[in-house]
Amino acid sequence: MLSIKNLHASIGGKEILKGINLEIKAGEVHAIMGPNGSGKSTLSAVLAGKEDYDVTEGEVIFNGKNLLELSPEDRAREGIFLAFQYPVEIPGVSNVNFLKTAINEIRAYKGLEPMAAKDFLARLKEKQKLVELDGKLANRSVNEGFSGGEKKRNEIFQMAMLEPKLAILDETDSGLDIDALRIVADGVNKLKSNDNATVVITHYQRLLDYIIPDVVHVLYNGKIVKTGPKELALELEEKGYDFIKAEAAV
Amino acid sequence: METITKKNTIKDKLLSEFELSKNSLFGNIELREHAAKSFSEQGIPNRKHEEYKYVNIDLLLKGDFSLTANKTLTSAQTAPAYFLEDAYNAVIVNGIFDTALSKLNDVPKDLHICSLADAVKNYPAVFENYYSKTLDVTADPFTALNTAMAKNGLFIHAAKNSIIEKPIHIIHISSSEENTIIHPRNLIVIEENAQIKIVESYQTIDASAKTFNNALTEMIIDENASLDHYKIQDENDWGFLVNTTHAVQKKQSRFSTHTFILSGSFVRNNLNIALDGEYTESHLNGLYLTNGNQVVDNHTLVDHRKPNCNSNELYKGIIDGKSTAIFNGKIYVRKDAQKTNAFQSNKNILLSDDGTINTKPQLEIYADDVKCSHGTSTGKLDEDKIFYLRARGLSETSAKKLLMHAFASQVVDTIKIDTLREYVEDKISKRFE
Structure with missing residues (x-):
């Protein structure tokens, strides 16, 4: 589904990603772990198409398409979803209205008619339940006045509404208490299928108790320095990132 | 048809037109003469005038202008104008109230809508009490000019305790085939404990030349009365509008005024509100969307004269193209106006590199127990x-x-x-x- 080869990216002339290689297949859950400043958020931003970053080398192929040539909206329309680490507040834009616009622009890209109002409402209801999102929140302005946990839940709600092929969760666990974490993880698990894939980017192992990864990658200093089964996450938790740093230094 | 040649200044021409026509105009001639004299002293403002420094009004008035504005329209011609549904629609063409074009059926008996000349005859006490009483002609040249030259505009009177459910829509139509200066005038009196909604729209119909529209509305909101007021300024490229509003609020009255500037080559709003009684409440909302070479200038003055009053002002603008927007918001809290709450905010989005916004909040506070704040921001879309x-x-x-x-x-x-x-x-x- 996603194939990243030798990806280099920099911001303001400073290289952050220094040759990332990653293969993700449909039905898989990948975890990318790493210490602060290793390039985790840069990787998610580059995949989503944030224009602040310059890709200097490498390629990203997503379902046969050269992802790096697509605008952010076309990436979303092709099925990439980024759950933001810090979702922005957009006063005056209602969640529901914005999701309706998003769904219909994605459908138009695929040559489909706009979604019928009653189908949209049915999906809204179903997905709200799935992520245990209060109906009042869904009708409010996007993230305006939401708590940290509500914002993250709203990200998963949007993901549920848009039904992406590849979801990238950028530190979705940061700032969440254990109850909110469970709800978010539960939502992600329910949305998992054989046709989609999930990339979980996190600093902590705890989220991976709830979203069980097939593969764990360790990102350090702009490169994936270690890849292993889910047990790798536990090892990292136990030994800390210092052992990776020590290994990388060798 | 009187036209101006370039030899004489527009000021001279306006004053000689005044001398020619003053005996045919409604109301008190001494008042008009006093205003004309004041206009003569102040002149058309140019950039040296502190209150008009961002706009070259004298340049806008270069060239020939007709001062008589005697064009009339048929109902077929005004059909494309915007009439408000389920409302009393009063049509003013180039400053003159036109009963035939208006749709004023079933006006309740405690609401009086007529021309100012008819008000002089039919409601002399109200007219004498309030006409030109809220304003100072020496303080502003356009107020002076309008007071001197106003033709037969509109009078609206809501009687004591009346609740007028349907809104009243004053449709100001500018329509000219040669460059023209007009002076529409309205007097709105809301008596004690009455409640009313008024919409003023400024529209251009069937025009092929500039109209310089010097419009003035006076509003008296008496004790415990309530006025919900809207201005929709949507003249086309032929429209050059100076729109002055003088409102006076008495004790415990409520006044909400909303200004929407959607088009027009030039719009200058002078919105002056005097909170002249205790426990009054004023809301000022504004939205301006500018583009092309438009110039939109909003000057507001909230004058807190008495204690325990609240005012709340929010103006927002989206500026595109080579347009210029100006916001100048003054809050004046007099020595007696203790326990005043006055808030003001101006926010702008600048979409283009060539657009300009000048924003100037001004607070003058002479009382010591007040809550006042102002804020302004200008930025691009996030x-x-x-x-x-x-x-x-x-x-x-x-x-x-x-x-x-x-x-x-x-x-x-x-x-x-x-x-x-x-x-x-x-x-x-x-x-x-």
Whole structure:
């Protein structure tokens, strides 16, 4: 589904990603772990198409398409979803209205008619339940006045509404208490299928108790320095990132 | 037809037209002569005039202008104008109230709508009491000019304790085939404990030349009365509008005024509100969408004269093209006006590199126990918000449109008349296309 080869990216002339290689297949859950400043958020931003970053080398192929040539909206329309680490507040834009616009622009890209109002409402209801999102929140302005946990839940709600092929969760666990974490993880698990894939980017192992990864990658200093089964996450938790740093230094 | 040649200044021509026509105009001639004298002393403001320093009004008035503005329209010609549904629609053509074009059926008996000349005859006490009493002709040249030259504008009177359910819509139509200066004038009196909604719209119909519109509305909101007021300024490129509003609020009255500037080559608003009684409440909302070479200048003055009053002002603008927007908001808290709450905010989005915004909040506070604040911000559309929306599949264009709508909605949502709000929303949507 996603194939990243030798990806280099920099911001303001400073290289952050220094040759990332990653293969993700449909039905898989990948975890990318790493210490602060290793390039985790840069990787998610580059995949989503944030224009602040310059890709200097490498390629990203997503379902046969050269992802790096697509605008952010076309990436979303092709099925990439980024759950933001810090979702922005957009006063005056209602969640529901914005999701309706998003769904219909994605459908138009695929040559489909706009979604019928009653189908949209049915999906809204179903997905709200799935992520245990209060109906009042869904009708409010996007993230305006939401708590940290509500914002993250709203990200998963949007993901549920848009039904992406590849979801990238950028530190979705940061700032969440254990109850909110469970709800978010539960939502992600329910949305998992054989046709989609999930990339979980996190600093902590705890989220991976709830979203069980097939593969764990360790990102350090702009490169994936270690890849292993889910047990790798536990090892990292136990030994800390210092052992990776020590290994990388060798 | 009187036209001006370039040899004489526009001021001279206006004054000689005044001498020719003054005996045919309604009302008190001494008042008009006093105003004309004051106008003669003040002249047409240029950039040296502190209150008009961002706009070259004297340049706008270069060239030939007709001062008689005696064009009339048929109902077929005014059919394309915007009439408000389920309302009393009064049509003013080039400053003159036209009963035949108006739709004023079933006006309740405690609401009086007529021309100012008829008001002089039929409601002399009200007219004498209030006409030209809220303003100082020596303080502003356009107020002086209008007071001297005003033709037969509109009089609205809501009797004591009346509740007028339907809104009154004053349709100001500018229509000219040669460059013309007009001076529309309204007097609105809301008596004690009455409640009323008034919409003023400024529209251009069947025009092929400039209209310089020097419009003035006086509003008296008496004790415990309530006025919900809207201005929709939507003249086309032929429209050059100076729109002055003088409002006086008495004890415990409520006044909400909303200004929407959707088009017009030049718009200058002077909105002056005197909170002249205790426990009054004033809300001032404004939205301006500018483009091309438009110049839009909003001057507001909130004059807190008595204790325990609240005022709240929010003006927002989206500036595009080579247009210029000016916001100058003055809050004046007099020595006696203790326990005043006065808030003001001006927010702007600058869409283009060539657009200009000048924003100047002014607070003058002479009382010591007050809460006042003001804030202003100007910026581009937030890139992080645009990216967030694009990352969900919205095109850049629709992301920007959505954000502009969201920005404007804070002001648009304050419109309490549903059909009017829909009309304004629709106008705004078309502007964002």
